[in-house]
Amino acid sequence: MSAPVRTPPAATGTEPKxxxxxxxxxxxxLSGKQQIVxxxxxxxxxxxxxxxxxxGLTAFPGGNVYLGLLLTVPMALAFCYAFGLLTSAxxxxxxxxxxxxxxxxxxxxLAGSFCMVLAQALGIALIGGLLFVSLGVSSSLATxxxxxxxxxxxxxxATVATSKGWQFAIGAAVMILGxxxxxxxxxxxxxxxxxxxxxxxxxxxxxxVVALFTSRSEFASAFDEFAAPLTGAGGAxxxxxxxATEAGIxxxxxxxxxxxxxxxxxxxxxxxxxxxxSYVGGELRDGSSxxxxxxxxxxxxxxxxxxxxxxxxxxxxxxxxxxxxxxxxGLPAELGITPTYFVLxxxxxxxxxxxxxxxxxxxxxxxxxxxxxxxxxxxIMFAWSFDGLLxxxxxTVSRHNAPVVAIAIATGIALLFYVWVVFAADxxxxxxxxxxxxxxxxxxxxxxxxxxxxxxxxxLYRAAATTxxxxxxxxxxxxxxxxxxxxxxxxxLYFDEEYFGLGDPSAxxxxxxxxxxxxxxWYLAAKAIRRREGVDLDLVYKELPAE
Amino acid sequence: xxxxxxxxAVLELSxxxxxxxxxxxxxxxxLGGVGIALRCPSARDGSGLARRFSDVDFAVKAGEQKATTAxxxxxxxxxxxxxxxxxxxxxxxxERADGLxxxxxxxxxxxxxxxxxxRRLGVDDRTLPLADLVLTKLQVAQLNRKDVTDTxxxxxxxxxxxxxxxxxxxxxxxxxxxxxxWWRTVTENLxxxxxxxxxxxxxxxxxxxxxRRLDELEARIEAAxxxxxxxxxxxxxxxxxxxxxxxxxx
Numbered sequence: 001m002s003a004p005v006r007t008p009p010a011a012t013g014t015e016p017k018x019x020x021x022x023x024x025x026x027x028x029x030l031s032g033k034q035q036i037v038x039x040x041x042x043x044x045x046x047x048x049x050x051x052x053x054x055x056g057l058t059a060f061p062g063g064n065v066y067l068g069l070l071l072t073v074p075m076a077l078a079f080c081y082a083f084g085l086l087t088s089a090x091x092x093x094x095x096x097x098x099x100x101x102x103x104x105x106x107x108x109x110l111a112g113s114f115c116m117v118l119a120q121a122l123g124i125a126l127i128g129g130l131l132f133v134s135l136g137v138s139s140s141l142a143t144x145x146x147x148x149x150x151x152x153x154x155x156x157x158a159t160v161a162t163s164k165g166w167q168f169a170i171g172a173a174v175m176i177l178g179x180x181x182x183x184x185x186x187x188x189x190x191x192x193x194x195x196x197x198x199x200x201x202x203x204x205x206x207x208x209v210v211a212l213f214t215s216r217s218e219f220a221s222a223f224d225e226f227a228a229p230l231t232g233a234g235g236a237x238x239x240x241x242x243x244a245t246e247a248g249i250x251x252x253x254x255x256x257x258x259x260x261x262x263x264x265x266x267x268x269x270x271x272x273x274x275x276x277x278s279y280v281g282g283e284l285r286d287g288s289s290x291x292x293x294x295x296x297x298x299x300x301x302x303x304x305x306x307x308x309x310x311x312x313x314x315x316x317x318x319x320x321x322x323x324x325x326x327x328x329x330g331l332p333a334e335l336g337i338t339p340t341y342f343v344l345x346x347x348x349x350x351x352x353x354x355x356x357x358x359x360x361x362x363x364x365x366x367x368x369x370x371x372x373x374x375x376x377x378x379x380i381m382f383a384w385s386f387d388g389l390l391x392x393x394x395x396t397v398s399r400h401n402a403p404v405v406a407i408a409i410a411t412g413i414a415l416l417f418y419v420w421v422v423f424a425a426d427x428x429x430x431x432x433x434x435x436x437x438x439x440x441x442x443x444x445x446x447x448x449x450x451x452x453x454x455x456x457x458x459x460l461y462r463a464a465a466t467t468x469x470x471x472x473x474x475x476x477x478x479x480x481x482x483x484x485x486x487x488x489x490x491x492x493l494y495f496d497e498e499y500f501g502l503g504d505p506s507a508x509x510x511x512x513x514x515x516x517x518x519x520x521x522w523y524l525a526a527k528a529i530r531r532r533e534g535v536d537l538d539l540v541y542k543e544l545p546a547e
Numbered sequence: 548x549x550x551x552x553x554x555x556a557v558l559e560l561s562x563x564x565x566x567x568x569x570x571x572x573x574x575x576x577x578l579g580g581v582g583i584a585l586r587c588p589s590a591r592d593g594s595g596l597a598r599r600f601s602d603v604d605f606a607v608k609a610g611e612q613k614a615t616t617a618x619x620x621x622x623x624x625x626x627x628x629x630x631x632x633x634x635x636x637x638x639x640x641x642e643r644a645d646g647l648x649x650x651x652x653x654x655x656x657x658x659x660x661x662x663x664x665x666r667r668l669g670v671d672d673r674t675l676p677l678a679d680l681v682l683t684k685l686q687v688a689q690l691n692r693k694d695v696t697d698t699x700x701x702x703x704x705x706x707x708x709x710x711x712x713x714x715x716x717x718x719x720x721x722x723x724x725x726x727x728x729w730w731r732t733v734t735e736n737l738x739x740x741x742x743x744x745x746x747x748x749x750x751x752x753x754x755x756x757x758x759r760r761l762d763e764l765e766a767r768i769e770a771a772x773x774x775x776x777x778x779x780x781x782x783x784x785x786x787x788x789x790x791x792x793x794x795x796x797x
Binding site for chain 1: 609610611612613627628629630631632633634635636637638653654657658791793794795
């Protein structure tokens with residue numbers, strides 16, 4: 001029952017090989033395949049396709065989505081290899097906090113991870129709250145109401161779309177549900193998350209397959225037939241394009257390279273986070289091997305590649321001009337729907353049962369993402385607690401080994417942000433941009449750690465899965481440099497494009513500087529308190545504790 | 548890890564921990580070398596198959612981690628806090644001041660192969676059932692001398708039976724009939740044990756007993772009806788990995 005040490009005694013004659021082992025072995029929880037899926041969840045294809053991708057068509061006319069996705073690939077890979085290779089050197093929980101605090105300085109690591117926790121809590125508020133309610137619940141009720149002819153459902157849809165109270169109540173319920181999912185314990189959480197994810201992706205795949213076997217004329221005809229009783233006229237498909245055109249949207253613009261670049265900023269909001277297993281680094285099978293980084297890269301490539309494939313299928317079946325016009329506000333007002341993939345497929349098939357299936361499948365995804373982000377935050381808090389920056393109570397686990405205290409705190413922070421998102425924020429695009437930009441701070445710091453580790457922590461660097469060089473420069477350093485450059489490009493795009501609502505960056509900078517300062521102050525205060533207790537916090541960061 | 552000299556106090560400690568865990572509400576059972584020594588006279592001090600213990604291994608039901616931690620703490624075994632917080636859904640680690648380690652498998656035994664234990668923990672009052680002790684020894688990808696010695700002790704001291712009064716051959720064969728990977732590893736290791744028996748410090752009549760029971764066990768394993776899943780996996784054979792390689796936990 002012990003771990004194999006690969007030094008079998010020399011076998012002689014017919015004597016079978018026997019081995020020696022020093023300690024009981026260990027099989028860590030997240031297998032290779034699960035790691036790829038875990039990292040891939042961050043790409044969030046259902047949400048990306050429902051919201052991110054097609055919104056960019058109207059915001060940046062002429063922008064080529066495939067080029068935008070292609071340009072996102074090197075950025076995604078840079079972050080994957082910076083995180084992945086550093087994690088192979090330090091396979092411990094905590095992600096950016098652990099990697100930066102052990103390489104550069106604990107205060108910088110803590111400051112960066114404060115930004116990460118804030119970004120993830122905002123992400124939970126956005127995904128589990130607002131997008132779930134507006135894209136999911138409201139659209140699903142509207143579609144079901146239209147397909148089944150049930151006026152009550154249509155009324156409920158309108159209520160949910162307009163009532164901030166309902167938006168908060170439903171979103172908060174999803175966040176608490178996500179917290180409850182994680183509180184069931186790691187095994188149950190994994191099982192439920194993978195189950196809900198599979199169901200949600202099945203819904204998406206059904207939509208894609210239906211589109212694959214539907215010609216544009218067939219879709220247009222089905223859409224016209226569905227809309228006719230509601231609009232009192234035929235030709236709703238063409239009318240959608242006409243209405244958008246009259247409103248100033250160009251549904252068939254020529255190619256624009258300049259407008260393809262900002263699409264990278266939109267795609268980065270879901271396409272560059274395939275490094276998430278770094279946060280459960282101690283739970284990865286083969287965590288100290290190069291496979292850790294390759295699995296992140298594989299997840300990023302599968303995520304972006306599948307996104308491109310699905311877009312191509314939807315464009316061919318529904319028409320890119322129709323999709324652009326629909327997202328640009330051209331749909332008949334009588335329909336009152338958001339043209340997400342599951343809505344359009346439900347309309348095409350005009351079946352109540354199918355519409356219900358598609359709605360439930362889509363609604364299954366946000367709780368998965370909420371639970372996933374809560375696991376990530378709880379692991380960061382664990383790492384803080386283990387290092388003595390937070391009370392040990394934070395790392396308390398339930399009888400099912402669920403980090404209940406950390407989950408409760410993370411859910412509470414997310415709910416506070418959700419109050420702001422629902423009742424105070426007036427530009428959701430801006431909130432998404434701020435969330436991404438806050439997250440880019442620790443991501444860039446991990447890039448910096450990758451650049452500096454050969455110089456600052458040579459022993460740790462030698463423990464990384466590879467110390468290969470290209471033109472004399474370590475691969476890890478190159479990945480780190482590429483991460484920093486990627487973060488800088490994204491910052492430029494967010495500030496440069498009016499669409500993201502950051503024309504006056506002072507609010508963002510106040511938030512970023514305030515969060516970083518809070519992290520540094522927290523570290524200094526914790527260090528002083530621990531010193532009084534006879535603990536030198538600086539020494540904690542010189543080692544990697546067993547995990 | 549400190550190599551412990553054979554010490555009957557470790558067996559006593561195991562029994563104390565099991566009793567303490569029971570009082571805390573946990574179904575803790577010993578396995579590994581200590582578990583086998585508790586069940587096999589030939590693996591105890593003064594006998595040919597006695598050996599040193601490098602650590603003490605246990606299994607407990609999922610959801611009983613807190614009670615287990617309390618029991619360990621009461622007897623001077625401190626939890627590996629960081630490890631237990633992140634890995635405690637499947638594994639717990641404890642260490643005594645003198646360097647003795649205790650490993651606890653939670654809910655299932657998972658190394659090269661996985662063995663669900665929830666329904667098996669109540670069979671015996673001190674250890675895993677004998678058949679499970681055999682399986683946990685023979686599931687390793689790289690058998691060592693301790694595994695061979697422990698397996699021989701189990702086969703020497705216990706009959707093959709149809710229930711858990713001895714080595715439950717029906718249950719054991721059933722586990723292997725349900726999973727080709729399990730079957731592949733165990734049958735390979737049984738062959739190794741057979742080859743090594745002669746080199747063990749067991750009297751000739753004892754060796755004959757072990758060999759006879761090996762014959763019986765192999766026959767039971769081969770006779771057990773295999774399902775469609777087993778046969779499909781068998782057709783793929785060794786072209787795909789059939790077991791997990793555990794990593795070293797120093």
